[in-house]
Amino acid sequence: MYTIKELANYISLEVIPSAWNNCFEKIKKSYKPDWLKKYDFTLILNYYEFDNNFKERFIDELNLLNNDKKLNFICYIMYYILFIADNNNYYSIWSWKSTLKIFKNHGSYMIPVVALLCGYKFHVKNMEYRNFDNNQITLQKYNINLLCTNDKIKYDIDGIRFSQMMWGSYFMKGNLIQIGRLQYEVNSKNFNKLDKYFKEKHQCIYIHIPKDKDLNEREVNESLCLADKYIKKYYSELKNEKLAYYTKTWLLSPEVKEILSNDSNIVKFQSMFNIIEFEENIDDFLNFVFDVVMGEEYYKNLPEKTTLQKGLKRKLLNNEILHLGLGFIKNIP
Numbered sequence: 001m002y003t004i005k006e007l008a009n010y011i012s013l014e015v016i017p018s019a020w021n022n023c024f025e026k027i028k029k030s031y032k033p034d035w036l037k038k039y040d041f042t043l044i045l046n047y048y049e050f051d052n053n054f055k056e057r058f059i060d061e062l063n064l065l066n067n068d069k070k071l072n073f074i075c076y077i078m079y080y081i082l083f084i085a086d087n088n089n090y091y092s093i094w095s096w097k098s099t100l101k102i103f104k105n106h107g108s109y110m111i112p113v114v115a116l117l118c119g120y121k122f123h124v125k126n127m128e129y130r131n132f133d134n135n136q137i138t139l140q141k142y143n144i145n146l147l148c149t150n151d152k153i154k155y156d157i158d159g160i161r162f163s164q165m166m167w168g169s170y171f172m173k174g175n176l177i178q179i180g181r182l183q184y185e186v187n188s189k190n191f192n193k194l195d196k197y198f199k200e201k202h203q204c205i206y207i208h209i210p211k212d213k214d215l216n217e218r219e220v221n222e223s224l225c226l227a228d229k230y231i232k233k234y235y236s237e238l239k240n241e242k243l244a245y246y247t248k249t250w251l252l253s254p255e256v257k258e259i260l261s262n263d264s265n266i267v268k269f270q271s272m273f274n275i276i277e278f279e280e281n282i283d284d285f286l287n288f289v290f291d292v293v294m295g296e297e298y299y300k301n302l303p304e305k306t307t308l309q310k311g312l313k314r315k316l317l318n319n320e321i322l323h324l325g326l327g328f329i330k331n332i333p
Contacts, residue, residue, distance in 0.1 A: 007074050007077070011106055017093075030080070036065060041117070047120065061110035075115050082116065097162075111159065130174055136234070147164045154291060155291070161293065181219035181222070182223040197328065205243050206246060206247060207246065248279070251325075253322060255315060255322050256312075266308075273327030280321055284324060285312055299317050
C-alpha cells in the first residue's frame with residue numbers, strides 16, 4: 001500500500017490537504033482497486049447529457065485510472081472525502097489549491113470529474129428524498145453538466161478545479177437548489193449564524209450567485225420572492241421555520257461600490273443587504289471579475305474591458321486591499 005506522501009508527490013501536490021491525512025487510515029481500509037468497475041458510466045454520462053467529446057475524454061481518463069494504480073487510489077481519496085468523510089474533512093476541500101503544477105506528470109484535472117460523477121447515486125437518491133419536481137431536477141442536471149465542462153470552455157483546463165468538484169457535490173448531497181437567478185444552500189452548518197441580529201429565531205439560508213449572468217434586479221427579486229415557498233417545499237423540516245437569507249461575496253465589497261454608479265445592478269444588489277462585516281480577499285475578485293484562476297496573479301496583465309475591471313485593476317496596482325462583504329437580506333421584496 002502506498003504512503004500518502006507518495007500519492008501526493010505522484011500528482012505534484014506540494015501540500016498534502018488535511019483531509020487526506022485525517023482520513024487516510026479509513027480510506028486504506030475501505031479502498032478496493034476495482035472500485036470504479038461498479039459504476040455504469042454510460043448511464044451516468046447520458047443522465048447528465050454530456051456531449052460525445054466530453055464522453056470520449058472522460059472514458060480516456062477512466063481507462064488511465066483503471067491502468068494506473070496510484071491514480072486510481074488518488075481518485076478514490078477524492079471520492080471518499082466528497083461523499084463519505086465527516087463534514088470537517090469534507091469542507092476542507094475549499095482550501096485545496098488548484099494550480100497548473102498539479103497533474104503535470106501524471107493524470108489530469110479530469111480525475112476530480114470522475115470522483116464527482118461517482119456521486120450520481122447519491123444525487124438521484126437525495127433528489128427523490130427531497131421530492132424535487134421536474135424543473136428542479138432539470139436544473140440540478142444542468143448545473144452538474146455546466147460545472148464539469150465550464151473550466152474547459154472558459155479556462156482551457158483539462159477537467160475541473162477542486163472548487164468545482166466541491167461545488168458539484170453540494171448539488172449531489174441535496175444541499176443546493178436553484179430558484180431562478182439565485183441558488184440557495186440549505187445546510188445545518190448555516191443555521192443560526194445570525195442569531196444576534198434577529199429578535200426571533202431564524203434558520204439561515206446561504207445565497208449563492210452564479211457567475212456569467214447579469215445580476216438583473218427583477219430576476220433577483222423574483223428568486224427571493226419564491227425562495228421561502230420552494231425551500232419549505234423541498235426541505236419539509238423547515239416548513240414551520242422563519243428563514244433568513246445571507247451571503248458572503250465580492251458583490252458586497254465596499255471597493256466595488258466606490259467604483260460603480262448607484263444605478264448599477266451590483267450596487268442595487270448591495271442595497272438589499274445589511275452588510276455586517278468584511279473580509280480581506282483577492283482571489284475571488286481575480287476569479288469572478290477577471291476570470292483568472294490557479295494563481296496567475298499578474299495584475300498588470302489583467303483585462304480592462306469593463307468599468308469594474310478598470311477600477312479594481314487600478315486598486316490592485318496601487319496595493320489597495322479588497323474585501324468580501326458578509327450580509328443578510330433586509331426584507332424580501
